[in-house]
Amino acid sequence: MIKLTDVKKRFGDLEVLKGISITINDGEIYGIIGQSGAGKSTLLRCINGLESYDGGTITVDNELVSIADQQKLHLMQKKMGMIFQNFNLLNRLNVYDNVALPMKFWGMKTKTPEAKEKILGLLRLVGLEDKVDARPAELSGGQKQRVAIARALVLDPEILLCDEATSALDPAITRGILSLLQEINEKMGITIIVVTHQMEVVKQICQRVSFLKDGTVLAEGKPEELFIRPIKEVKTFLQEESGLLPEKGVNIQLFFTDKSSDPIITMMARELGIDFSICWGKLEDFRSNVFGSLVINVDEKDKEKVLDYLTAENVAWEVL
Amino acid sequence: MVSTILNASLQTLYMVFFSTLLSVIIGFIPAVILTLTAPDGLRPNKPVYEVLSFLVNVFRSFPFIILLVIIIPFTRFVAGKSIGTTAAIVPLTVSAIPYIARVFETSLRETDPGVIEAARSFGANDWQILFRVYIKESIPRMLNGIVLLTISLVGYSAMAGTVGGGGLGDIAIRYGYQSYNTDYLIICSVILIIFVQAVQMLGNYLYKKLS
Numbered sequence: 001m002i003k004l005t006d007v008k009k010r011f012g013d014l015e016v017l018k019g020i021s022i023t024i025n026d027g028e029i030y031g032i033i034g035q036s037g038a039g040k041s042t043l044l045r046c047i048n049g050l051e052s053y054d055g056g057t058i059t060v061d062n063e064l065v066s067i068a069d070q071q072k073l074h075l076m077q078k079k080m081g082m083i084f085q086n087f088n089l090l091n092r093l094n095v096y097d098n099v100a101l102p103m104k105f106w107g108m109k110t111k112t113p114e115a116k117e118k119i120l121g122l123l124r125l126v127g128l129e130d131k132v133d134a135r136p137a138e139l140s141g142g143q144k145q146r147v148a149i150a151r152a153l154v155l156d157p158e159i160l161l162c163d164e165a166t167s168a169l170d171p172a173i174t175r176g177i178l179s180l181l182q183e184i185n186e187k188m189g190i191t192i193i194v195v196t197h198q199m200e201v202v203k204q205i206c207q208r209v210s211f212l213k214d215g216t217v218l219a220e221g222k223p224e225e226l227f228i229r230p231i232k233e234v235k236t237f238l239q240e241e242s243g244l245l246p247e248k249g250v251n252i253q254l255f256f257t258d259k260s261s262d263p264i265i266t267m268m269a270r271e272l273g274i275d276f277s278i279c280w281g282k283l284e285d286f287r288s289n290v291f292g293s294l295v296i297n298v299d300e301k302d303k304e305k306v307l308d309y310l311t312a313e314n315v316a317w318e319v320l
Numbered sequence: 321m322v323s324t325i326l327n328a329s330l331q332t333l334y335m336v337f338f339s340t341l342l343s344v345i346i347g348f349i350p351a352v353i354l355t356l357t358a359p360d361g362l363r364p365n366k367p368v369y370e371v372l373s374f375l376v377n378v379f380r381s382f383p384f385i386i387l388l389v390i391i392i393p394f395t396r397f398v399a400g401k402s403i404g405t406t407a408a409i410v411p412l413t414v415s416a417i418p419y420i421a422r423v424f425e426t427s428l429r430e431t432d433p434g435v436i437e438a439a440r441s442f443g444a445n446d447w448q449i450l451f452r453v454y455i456k457e458s459i460p461r462m463l464n465g466i467v468l469l470t471i472s473l474v475g476y477s478a479m480a481g482t483v484g485g486g487g488l489g490d491i492a493i494r495y496g497y498q499s500y501n502t503d504y505l506i507i508c509s510v511i512l513i514i515f516v517q518a519v520q521m522l523g524n525y526l527y528k529k530l531s
Contacts, residue, residue, distance in 0.1 A: 050441055077443040088438035092457055092531065102442035104452065148438075155442065 008055030031206035081152030142173035343416035351424030408485030423465035460531035467523030
Protein backbone atom coordinates (compact mmCIF):
# COMPACT_ATOMS: atom_id res chain seq x y z
CA MET A 1 0.00 0.00 0.00
CA ILE A 2 1.20 3.45 -0.88
CA LYS A 3 0.03 6.17 1.45
CA LEU A 4 0.58 9.87 0.87
CA THR A 5 -0.36 12.15 3.72
CA ASP A 6 -0.43 15.92 3.28
CA VAL A 7 2.56 15.88 0.90
CA LYS A 8 3.96 19.33 0.17
CA LYS A 9 6.68 20.37 -2.20
CA ARG A 10 8.01 23.68 -3.42
CA PHE A 11 10.53 24.75 -6.04
CA GLY A 12 11.78 28.06 -4.71
CA ASP A 13 8.75 30.32 -4.45
CA LEU A 14 6.52 28.00 -6.41
CA GLU A 15 4.39 25.65 -4.37
CA VAL A 16 3.97 22.60 -6.60
CA LEU A 17 2.21 20.25 -4.18
CA LYS A 18 -0.06 21.83 -1.61
CA GLY A 19 -0.87 18.98 0.72
CA ILE A 20 -1.73 15.84 -1.24
CA SER A 21 -3.30 12.87 0.54
CA ILE A 22 -3.89 9.71 -1.48
CA THR A 23 -3.98 6.03 -0.60
CA ILE A 24 -3.22 3.50 -3.32
CA ASN A 25 -4.07 -0.14 -2.62
CA ASP A 26 -2.03 -3.18 -3.58
CA GLY A 27 -2.84 -4.56 -7.00
CA GLU A 28 -4.68 -1.44 -8.08
CA ILE A 29 -4.29 0.58 -11.27
CA TYR A 30 -4.46 4.12 -10.00
CA GLY A 31 -4.56 7.19 -12.20
CA ILE A 32 -3.31 10.68 -11.46
CA ILE A 33 -4.66 13.04 -14.08
CA GLY A 34 -4.09 16.73 -14.56
CA GLN A 35 -2.95 19.33 -17.02
CA SER A 36 0.74 20.07 -17.39
CA GLY A 37 2.02 22.00 -14.43
CA ALA A 38 -0.49 20.44 -12.06
CA GLY A 39 2.33 18.74 -10.17
CA LYS A 40 1.49 15.18 -11.14
CA SER A 41 4.94 14.17 -12.41
CA THR A 42 6.57 15.73 -9.37
CA LEU A 43 4.22 13.74 -7.17
CA LEU A 44 5.19 10.52 -8.93
CA ARG A 45 8.88 11.30 -8.51
CA CYS A 46 8.36 11.91 -4.80
CA ILE A 47 6.96 8.38 -4.45
CA ASN A 48 10.17 6.69 -5.59
CA GLY A 49 12.52 9.26 -4.10
CA LEU A 50 13.76 10.79 -7.35
CA GLU A 51 12.50 14.04 -5.87
CA SER A 52 12.43 15.09 -2.22
CA TYR A 53 9.37 16.61 -0.59
CA ASP A 54 9.11 19.35 2.01
CA GLY A 55 6.12 18.33 4.12
CA GLY A 56 3.89 15.38 4.95
CA THR A 57 4.78 11.73 4.61
CA ILE A 58 4.91 9.11 1.87
CA THR A 59 4.98 5.48 2.91
CA VAL A 60 5.25 2.36 0.78
CA ASP A 61 4.21 -0.77 2.69
CA ASN A 62 4.42 1.27 5.89
CA GLU A 63 7.99 2.30 5.22
CA LEU A 64 8.78 5.98 4.93
CA VAL A 65 10.17 7.20 1.60
CA SER A 66 12.84 9.69 2.55
CA ILE A 67 16.03 10.84 0.88
CA ALA A 68 17.55 11.21 4.36
CA ASP A 69 18.13 7.45 4.51
CA GLN A 70 19.82 6.75 1.17
CA GLN A 71 20.44 3.09 1.89
CA LYS A 72 16.82 2.36 2.66
CA LEU A 73 15.62 4.49 -0.23
CA HIS A 74 17.90 2.50 -2.52
CA LEU A 75 16.24 -0.76 -1.44
CA MET A 76 12.79 0.77 -1.83
CA GLN A 77 13.60 1.93 -5.38
CA LYS A 78 14.16 -1.71 -6.29
CA LYS A 79 10.49 -2.36 -5.51
CA MET A 80 9.37 0.37 -7.89
CA GLY A 81 9.91 0.16 -11.64
CA MET A 82 9.36 3.28 -13.71
CA ILE A 83 8.58 4.07 -17.34
CA PHE A 84 8.74 7.47 -18.99
CA GLN A 85 7.21 9.58 -21.74
CA ASN A 86 10.41 9.54 -23.80
CA PHE A 87 11.21 5.90 -23.01
CA ASN A 88 14.73 6.84 -21.84
CA LEU A 89 16.53 3.83 -23.31
CA LEU A 90 20.29 3.80 -23.76
CA ASN A 91 20.99 4.31 -27.46
CA ARG A 92 24.22 2.36 -27.50
CA LEU A 93 22.83 -0.78 -25.86
CA ASN A 94 20.76 -3.36 -27.66
CA VAL A 95 17.32 -4.39 -26.42
CA TYR A 96 18.69 -7.24 -24.28
CA ASP A 97 21.29 -5.05 -22.55
CA ASN A 98 18.79 -2.25 -22.01
CA VAL A 99 16.48 -4.64 -20.19
CA ALA A 100 19.43 -6.09 -18.26
CA LEU A 101 20.79 -2.70 -17.18
CA PRO A 102 18.96 -2.43 -13.83
CA MET A 103 20.36 -5.87 -12.91
CA LYS A 104 23.86 -4.54 -13.52
CA PHE A 105 23.18 -1.68 -11.13
CA TRP A 106 22.40 -4.30 -8.50
CA GLY A 107 25.53 -6.32 -9.22
CA MET A 108 23.61 -9.22 -10.75
CA LYS A 109 25.02 -11.31 -13.59
CA THR A 110 23.12 -10.73 -16.83
CA LYS A 111 24.41 -13.54 -19.06
CA THR A 112 23.76 -16.57 -16.86
CA PRO A 113 21.12 -19.05 -18.10
CA GLU A 114 18.71 -17.88 -15.38
CA ALA A 115 19.22 -14.21 -16.26
CA LYS A 116 18.78 -14.99 -19.94
CA GLU A 117 15.61 -16.90 -19.27
CA LYS A 118 14.24 -14.04 -17.23
CA ILE A 119 15.10 -11.29 -19.72
CA LEU A 120 13.89 -13.28 -22.72
CA GLY A 121 10.73 -14.13 -20.77
CA LEU A 122 10.05 -10.44 -20.21
CA LEU A 123 10.70 -9.68 -23.86
CA ARG A 124 8.22 -12.40 -24.76
CA LEU A 125 5.70 -10.83 -22.38
CA VAL A 126 6.01 -7.46 -24.10
CA GLY A 127 6.01 -9.10 -27.54
CA LEU A 128 9.56 -8.27 -28.62
CA GLU A 129 11.28 -11.66 -28.53
CA ASP A 130 12.40 -11.13 -32.14
CA LYS A 131 14.10 -7.79 -31.37
CA VAL A 132 16.61 -8.97 -28.77
CA ASP A 133 19.64 -7.68 -30.67
CA ALA A 134 18.08 -4.52 -32.09
CA ARG A 135 19.23 -1.06 -31.05
CA PRO A 136 16.61 1.46 -29.86
CA ALA A 137 17.12 3.50 -33.06
CA GLU A 138 15.70 0.57 -35.05
CA LEU A 139 12.48 0.45 -32.99
CA SER A 140 9.20 2.34 -33.24
CA GLY A 141 7.91 4.42 -30.33
CA GLY A 142 5.56 1.70 -29.16
CA GLN A 143 8.33 -0.90 -29.30
CA LYS A 144 10.66 1.36 -27.35
CA GLN A 145 8.07 1.73 -24.63
CA ARG A 146 7.68 -2.07 -24.56
CA VAL A 147 11.43 -2.42 -24.00
CA ALA A 148 11.17 0.18 -21.24
CA ILE A 149 8.35 -1.82 -19.63
CA ALA A 150 10.43 -5.01 -19.73
CA ARG A 151 13.32 -3.07 -18.20
CA ALA A 152 11.08 -1.73 -15.45
CA LEU A 153 10.00 -5.28 -14.58
CA VAL A 154 13.42 -6.92 -14.54
CA LEU A 155 14.02 -6.33 -10.82
CA ASP A 156 10.65 -7.93 -9.92
CA PRO A 157 9.04 -4.73 -8.67
CA GLU A 158 5.78 -4.60 -6.72
CA ILE A 159 4.87 -1.22 -8.15
CA LEU A 160 5.11 0.20 -11.65
CA LEU A 161 5.18 3.98 -12.02
CA CYS A 162 4.16 5.32 -15.42
CA ASP A 163 5.01 8.94 -16.17
CA GLU A 164 3.02 10.04 -19.24
CA ALA A 165 3.98 6.69 -20.70
CA THR A 166 1.67 6.95 -23.71
CA SER A 167 1.78 10.69 -24.35
CA ALA A 168 4.29 10.37 -27.17
CA LEU A 169 2.41 7.55 -28.89
CA ASP A 170 -0.48 7.57 -31.34
CA PRO A 171 -3.92 6.24 -30.27
CA ALA A 172 -3.64 2.73 -31.72
CA ILE A 173 -0.20 2.16 -30.16
CA THR A 174 -1.46 3.66 -26.90
CA ARG A 175 -4.22 1.05 -26.73
CA GLY A 176 -1.65 -1.71 -27.16
CA ILE A 177 0.53 -0.36 -24.38
CA LEU A 178 -2.48 0.08 -22.09
CA SER A 179 -3.67 -3.48 -22.58
CA LEU A 180 -0.12 -4.66 -21.89
CA LEU A 181 -0.14 -2.71 -18.62
CA GLN A 182 -3.48 -4.23 -17.76
CA GLU A 183 -2.13 -7.70 -18.49
CA ILE A 184 0.88 -7.07 -16.25
CA ASN A 185 -1.41 -5.86 -13.49
CA GLU A 186 -3.63 -8.93 -13.73
CA LYS A 187 -0.99 -11.61 -14.32
CA MET A 188 1.73 -10.38 -11.99
CA GLY A 189 -0.37 -8.52 -9.44
CA ILE A 190 1.76 -5.40 -9.81
CA THR A 191 0.32 -2.13 -8.53
CA ILE A 192 0.39 0.46 -11.31
CA ILE A 193 0.33 4.22 -10.89
CA VAL A 194 -0.41 6.08 -14.10
CA VAL A 195 0.32 9.78 -14.38
CA THR A 196 -1.21 11.30 -17.50
CA HIS A 197 -3.07 14.18 -19.05
CA GLN A 198 -4.95 11.83 -21.39
CA MET A 199 -8.52 11.11 -20.24
CA GLU A 200 -8.73 7.97 -22.44
CA VAL A 201 -5.84 6.37 -20.56
CA VAL A 202 -7.59 6.77 -17.24
CA LYS A 203 -10.93 5.61 -18.63
CA GLN A 204 -9.44 2.53 -20.21
CA ILE A 205 -7.38 1.08 -17.37
CA CYS A 206 -7.68 2.91 -14.06
CA GLN A 207 -9.78 1.55 -11.22
CA ARG A 208 -9.51 4.79 -9.30
CA VAL A 209 -8.32 8.24 -10.25
CA SER A 210 -7.34 11.55 -8.69
CA PHE A 211 -7.80 14.86 -10.48
CA LEU A 212 -4.88 17.10 -9.73
CA LYS A 213 -5.04 20.84 -10.23
CA ASP A 214 -2.59 23.48 -9.03
CA GLY A 215 -1.04 21.05 -6.57
CA THR A 216 -4.27 19.93 -4.91
CA VAL A 217 -6.58 16.96 -5.40
CA LEU A 218 -9.84 18.24 -6.93
CA ALA A 219 -11.63 14.92 -6.72
CA GLU A 220 -10.93 11.23 -6.26
CA GLY A 221 -12.97 8.19 -7.19
CA LYS A 222 -13.86 5.68 -9.88
CA PRO A 223 -13.32 7.11 -13.36
CA GLU A 224 -16.87 6.22 -14.47
CA GLU A 225 -18.31 8.23 -11.59
CA LEU A 226 -15.99 11.19 -12.02
CA PHE A 227 -16.30 11.40 -15.77
CA ILE A 228 -19.97 10.64 -16.25
CA ARG A 229 -21.37 12.63 -13.39
CA PRO A 230 -18.60 15.09 -12.65
CA ILE A 231 -18.75 17.41 -9.68
CA LYS A 232 -18.53 21.10 -10.52
CA GLU A 233 -14.74 21.39 -10.19
CA VAL A 234 -14.16 18.42 -12.45
CA LYS A 235 -16.69 19.71 -14.97
CA THR A 236 -14.70 22.88 -15.53
CA PHE A 237 -11.59 20.71 -15.74
CA LEU A 238 -13.11 18.48 -18.41
CA GLN A 239 -14.52 21.47 -20.30
CA GLU A 240 -17.13 19.30 -21.94
CA GLU A 241 -19.89 20.69 -24.08
CA SER A 242 -23.30 19.63 -22.78
CA GLY A 243 -25.13 19.64 -26.11
CA LEU A 244 -28.06 21.69 -27.28
CA LEU A 245 -31.19 20.68 -25.40
CA PRO A 246 -34.84 21.40 -26.32
CA GLU A 247 -36.42 24.36 -24.55
CA LYS A 248 -39.87 22.80 -24.35
CA GLY A 249 -40.69 20.21 -21.68
CA VAL A 250 -38.33 18.88 -19.02
CA ASN A 251 -34.82 17.56 -19.68
CA ILE A 252 -33.76 14.74 -17.41
CA GLN A 253 -30.26 13.30 -17.47
CA LEU A 254 -29.93 9.62 -16.61
CA PHE A 255 -26.59 8.22 -15.46
CA PHE A 256 -25.48 4.66 -16.09
CA THR A 257 -22.43 3.92 -13.99
CA ASP A 258 -22.95 0.34 -12.92
CA LYS A 259 -23.32 -2.87 -14.79
CA SER A 260 -27.15 -3.08 -14.70
CA SER A 261 -28.37 -4.59 -17.93
CA ASP A 262 -32.08 -3.71 -17.64
CA PRO A 263 -33.38 -2.02 -20.76
CA ILE A 264 -34.55 0.85 -18.57
CA ILE A 265 -35.58 3.28 -21.29
CA THR A 266 -37.94 0.97 -23.14
CA MET A 267 -39.21 -0.52 -19.87
CA MET A 268 -40.14 2.91 -18.62
CA ALA A 269 -41.90 3.87 -21.83
CA ARG A 270 -43.95 0.69 -21.76
CA GLU A 271 -44.79 0.65 -18.07
CA LEU A 272 -45.66 4.33 -17.77
CA GLY A 273 -47.33 4.44 -21.17
CA ILE A 274 -45.71 7.75 -22.10
CA ASP A 275 -43.60 9.01 -24.97
CA PHE A 276 -40.36 10.91 -24.65
CA SER A 277 -37.42 11.72 -26.87
CA ILE A 278 -33.76 11.03 -26.29
CA CYS A 279 -32.02 14.28 -27.08
CA TRP A 280 -28.42 13.81 -25.94
CA GLY A 281 -26.26 10.94 -24.94
CA LYS A 282 -22.73 9.77 -24.43
CA LEU A 283 -21.52 6.26 -23.87
CA GLU A 284 -17.92 5.40 -23.17
CA ASP A 285 -15.72 2.41 -22.60
CA PHE A 286 -14.41 2.07 -19.05
CA ARG A 287 -12.17 -0.98 -18.58
CA SER A 288 -14.31 -2.83 -21.14
CA ASN A 289 -17.60 -1.78 -19.55
CA VAL A 290 -19.83 0.72 -21.26
CA PHE A 291 -21.03 3.52 -19.06
CA GLY A 292 -22.53 6.86 -19.88
CA SER A 293 -25.47 9.19 -19.63
CA LEU A 294 -28.59 10.03 -21.62
CA VAL A 295 -30.75 13.12 -21.63
CA ILE A 296 -34.46 12.53 -22.24
CA ASN A 297 -37.06 15.15 -22.85
CA VAL A 298 -40.50 14.56 -21.29
CA ASP A 299 -43.71 16.58 -21.04
CA GLU A 300 -44.07 18.73 -17.96
CA LYS A 301 -47.10 16.66 -16.83
CA ASP A 302 -45.11 13.38 -16.89
CA LYS A 303 -42.16 14.73 -14.91
CA GLU A 304 -43.13 13.40 -11.47
CA LYS A 305 -44.10 9.99 -12.82
CA VAL A 306 -40.80 9.59 -14.61
CA LEU A 307 -38.69 10.73 -11.68
CA ASP A 308 -40.52 8.40 -9.29
CA TYR A 309 -39.99 5.52 -11.70
CA LEU A 310 -36.28 6.24 -12.07
CA THR A 311 -35.81 6.50 -8.31
CA ALA A 312 -37.62 3.21 -7.82
CA GLU A 313 -35.36 1.57 -10.42
CA ASN A 314 -32.23 2.98 -8.76
CA VAL A 315 -31.16 5.03 -11.75
CA ALA A 316 -29.28 8.20 -10.90
CA TRP A 317 -30.86 11.26 -12.49
CA GLU A 318 -30.69 14.99 -12.60
CA VAL A 319 -33.17 17.55 -13.94
CA LEU A 320 -31.32 19.97 -16.17
CA MET B 321 64.55 14.61 -50.47
CA VAL B 322 62.63 11.36 -50.07
CA SER B 323 64.35 10.48 -46.84
CA THR B 324 63.90 14.03 -45.51
CA ILE B 325 60.19 13.91 -46.17
CA LEU B 326 59.79 10.34 -44.93
CA ASN B 327 61.60 11.24 -41.76
CA ALA B 328 59.48 14.35 -41.32
CA SER B 329 56.29 12.33 -41.85
CA LEU B 330 57.32 9.92 -39.12
CA GLN B 331 58.10 12.84 -36.82
CA THR B 332 54.66 14.32 -37.42
CA LEU B 333 52.98 10.99 -36.79
CA TYR B 334 55.04 10.53 -33.63
CA MET B 335 54.25 13.98 -32.24
CA VAL B 336 50.58 13.91 -33.13
CA PHE B 337 50.01 10.36 -31.92
CA PHE B 338 51.61 10.77 -28.53
CA SER B 339 50.28 14.25 -27.82
CA THR B 340 46.75 13.07 -28.73
CA LEU B 341 47.08 9.94 -26.60
CA LEU B 342 48.48 11.77 -23.57
CA SER B 343 46.06 14.70 -23.75
CA VAL B 344 43.07 12.36 -24.10
CA ILE B 345 44.12 10.40 -21.03
CA ILE B 346 44.95 13.45 -18.94
CA GLY B 347 42.12 15.65 -20.25
CA PHE B 348 39.54 13.03 -19.38
CA ILE B 349 40.00 13.73 -15.67
CA PRO B 350 39.06 17.45 -15.65
CA ALA B 351 36.26 16.62 -18.11
CA VAL B 352 34.73 14.16 -15.65
CA ILE B 353 35.18 16.59 -12.74
CA LEU B 354 33.53 19.37 -14.78
CA THR B 355 30.64 17.08 -15.69
CA LEU B 356 30.09 15.93 -12.12
CA THR B 357 30.29 19.39 -10.57
CA ALA B 358 28.32 21.25 -13.26
CA PRO B 359 25.03 22.82 -12.12
CA ASP B 360 23.13 19.94 -13.78
CA GLY B 361 25.69 17.32 -12.74
CA LEU B 362 25.55 14.48 -10.25
CA ARG B 363 27.46 16.42 -7.56
CA PRO B 364 26.88 20.09 -8.31
CA ASN B 365 29.66 22.18 -6.79
CA LYS B 366 29.84 25.76 -7.98
CA PRO B 367 33.31 26.73 -6.63
CA VAL B 368 35.04 23.63 -8.04
CA TYR B 369 33.28 23.95 -11.38
CA GLU B 370 33.95 27.69 -11.75
CA VAL B 371 37.65 27.45 -10.81
CA LEU B 372 38.33 24.48 -13.06
CA SER B 373 36.34 26.03 -15.88
CA PHE B 374 38.33 29.26 -15.52
CA LEU B 375 41.64 27.37 -15.63
CA VAL B 376 40.57 25.54 -18.78
CA ASN B 377 39.70 28.87 -20.40
CA VAL B 378 43.00 30.44 -19.37
CA PHE B 379 45.04 27.66 -20.94
CA ARG B 380 42.89 27.65 -24.02
CA SER B 381 43.37 31.37 -24.62
CA PHE B 382 47.18 31.16 -24.94
CA PRO B 383 48.33 31.28 -28.55
CA PHE B 384 50.21 28.02 -29.07
CA ILE B 385 53.45 29.66 -30.11
CA ILE B 386 53.51 31.67 -26.84
CA LEU B 387 52.67 28.64 -24.72
CA LEU B 388 55.45 26.76 -26.45
CA VAL B 389 57.99 29.31 -25.23
CA ILE B 390 56.75 30.05 -21.74
CA ILE B 391 56.57 26.42 -20.67
CA ILE B 392 60.13 25.63 -21.77
CA PRO B 393 61.27 25.13 -18.13
CA PHE B 394 58.41 22.71 -17.60
CA THR B 395 59.24 20.91 -20.87
CA ARG B 396 62.84 20.52 -19.74
CA PHE B 397 61.62 19.15 -16.41
CA VAL B 398 59.32 16.56 -18.03
CA ALA B 399 61.22 15.55 -21.18
CA GLY B 400 64.73 16.17 -19.90
CA LYS B 401 65.41 18.60 -22.75
CA SER B 402 63.63 21.56 -24.29
CA ILE B 403 64.27 20.95 -27.98
CA GLY B 404 63.60 18.03 -30.28
CA THR B 405 60.67 15.96 -31.42
CA THR B 406 60.03 14.29 -28.08
CA ALA B 407 60.28 17.60 -26.24
CA ALA B 408 57.70 19.09 -28.63
CA ILE B 409 55.15 16.56 -27.39
CA VAL B 410 55.05 18.36 -24.03
CA PRO B 411 53.73 21.76 -25.22
CA LEU B 412 51.47 20.03 -27.75
CA THR B 413 49.95 17.95 -24.95
CA VAL B 414 49.67 20.88 -22.58
CA SER B 415 47.80 22.93 -25.16
CA ALA B 416 45.57 19.99 -26.09
CA ILE B 417 44.49 19.07 -22.54
CA PRO B 418 42.16 22.03 -21.90
CA TYR B 419 40.79 21.72 -25.42
CA ILE B 420 39.94 18.04 -25.13
CA ALA B 421 38.71 18.53 -21.55
CA ARG B 422 36.14 21.01 -22.84
CA VAL B 423 35.21 18.80 -25.78
CA PHE B 424 34.76 15.77 -23.51
CA GLU B 425 32.79 17.82 -20.99
CA THR B 426 30.40 18.94 -23.73
CA SER B 427 30.08 15.37 -25.02
CA LEU B 428 29.34 13.98 -21.57
CA ARG B 429 26.86 16.70 -20.69
CA GLU B 430 24.92 16.06 -23.89
CA THR B 431 23.75 12.78 -22.37
CA ASP B 432 19.95 12.70 -22.24
CA PRO B 433 18.91 13.71 -18.70
CA GLY B 434 15.94 11.37 -19.04
CA VAL B 435 18.25 8.38 -19.36
CA ILE B 436 20.12 9.47 -16.25
CA GLU B 437 16.85 9.81 -14.39
CA ALA B 438 15.80 6.34 -15.54
CA ALA B 439 19.07 4.88 -14.27
CA ARG B 440 18.57 6.63 -10.96
CA SER B 441 15.02 5.29 -10.70
CA PHE B 442 16.43 1.75 -10.93
CA GLY B 443 18.73 2.44 -8.01
CA ALA B 444 21.99 3.26 -9.82
CA ASN B 445 24.58 5.11 -7.74
CA ASP B 446 26.59 8.08 -9.00
CA TRP B 447 29.56 5.97 -10.14
CA GLN B 448 27.35 3.58 -12.05
CA ILE B 449 25.61 6.49 -13.71
CA LEU B 450 28.99 8.02 -14.61
CA PHE B 451 30.42 4.87 -16.18
CA ARG B 452 27.39 2.98 -17.42
CA VAL B 453 25.37 5.95 -18.64
CA TYR B 454 27.37 9.17 -19.11
CA ILE B 455 30.58 7.71 -20.50
CA LYS B 456 29.02 4.75 -22.28
CA GLU B 457 26.47 6.94 -24.10
CA SER B 458 29.05 9.64 -24.94
CA ILE B 459 31.72 7.46 -26.56
CA PRO B 460 30.80 8.29 -30.19
CA ARG B 461 30.65 12.03 -29.41
CA MET B 462 33.98 11.85 -27.58
CA LEU B 463 35.48 10.02 -30.53
CA ASN B 464 34.43 12.89 -32.79
CA GLY B 465 36.21 15.23 -30.40
CA ILE B 466 39.38 13.16 -30.60
CA VAL B 467 39.29 13.37 -34.41
CA LEU B 468 38.98 17.16 -34.24
CA LEU B 469 41.83 17.29 -31.73
CA THR B 470 44.10 15.09 -33.85
CA ILE B 471 43.54 17.27 -36.87
CA SER B 472 44.27 20.52 -35.04
CA LEU B 473 47.37 18.94 -33.50
CA VAL B 474 48.65 18.26 -37.02
CA GLY B 475 48.47 22.03 -37.54
CA TYR B 476 50.06 22.85 -34.20
CA SER B 477 52.85 20.36 -34.76
CA ALA B 478 54.03 22.53 -37.65
CA MET B 479 54.83 25.25 -35.17
CA ALA B 480 56.77 22.79 -33.08
CA GLY B 481 59.55 23.33 -35.59
CA THR B 482 60.38 26.44 -33.57
CA VAL B 483 61.71 24.21 -30.82
CA GLY B 484 63.34 21.77 -33.19
CA GLY B 485 60.44 19.39 -33.24
CA GLY B 486 60.73 18.69 -36.93
CA GLY B 487 57.81 17.23 -38.82
CA LEU B 488 56.17 17.96 -42.15
CA GLY B 489 55.05 21.46 -41.23
CA ASP B 490 58.58 22.39 -40.23
CA ILE B 491 60.00 21.03 -43.50
CA ALA B 492 57.31 22.87 -45.47
CA ILE B 493 58.24 26.15 -43.80
CA ARG B 494 62.01 25.88 -43.76
CA TYR B 495 62.79 23.87 -46.90
CA GLY B 496 59.78 25.02 -48.85
CA TYR B 497 58.57 28.50 -47.95
CA GLN B 498 61.73 30.09 -46.65
CA SER B 499 64.03 28.51 -49.26
CA TYR B 500 61.68 29.15 -52.19
CA ASN B 501 61.49 25.42 -52.87
CA THR B 502 57.93 24.92 -54.03
CA ASP B 503 58.32 21.14 -54.44
CA TYR B 504 58.80 20.64 -50.71
CA LEU B 505 55.90 22.91 -49.97
CA ILE B 506 53.55 21.00 -52.25
CA ILE B 507 54.63 17.51 -51.26
CA CYS B 508 54.43 18.26 -47.54
CA SER B 509 51.02 19.86 -47.96
CA VAL B 510 49.71 16.91 -49.97
CA ILE B 511 50.91 14.43 -47.36
CA LEU B 512 49.29 16.51 -44.62
CA ILE B 513 46.01 16.62 -46.56
CA ILE B 514 46.08 12.84 -47.00
CA PHE B 515 46.88 12.41 -43.33
CA VAL B 516 43.99 14.65 -42.20
CA GLN B 517 41.62 12.92 -44.62
CA ALA B 518 42.66 9.50 -43.33
CA VAL B 519 42.09 10.52 -39.72
CA GLN B 520 38.69 11.96 -40.59
CA MET B 521 37.63 8.88 -42.52
CA LEU B 522 38.76 6.53 -39.78
CA GLY B 523 36.89 8.71 -37.29
CA ASN B 524 33.70 8.65 -39.33
CA TYR B 525 33.94 4.88 -39.73
CA LEU B 526 34.40 4.33 -36.01
CA TYR B 527 31.63 6.80 -35.16
CA LYS B 528 29.19 4.87 -37.32
CA LYS B 529 30.32 1.60 -35.87
CA LEU B 530 30.09 2.76 -32.26
CA SER B 531 26.87 4.74 -32.29
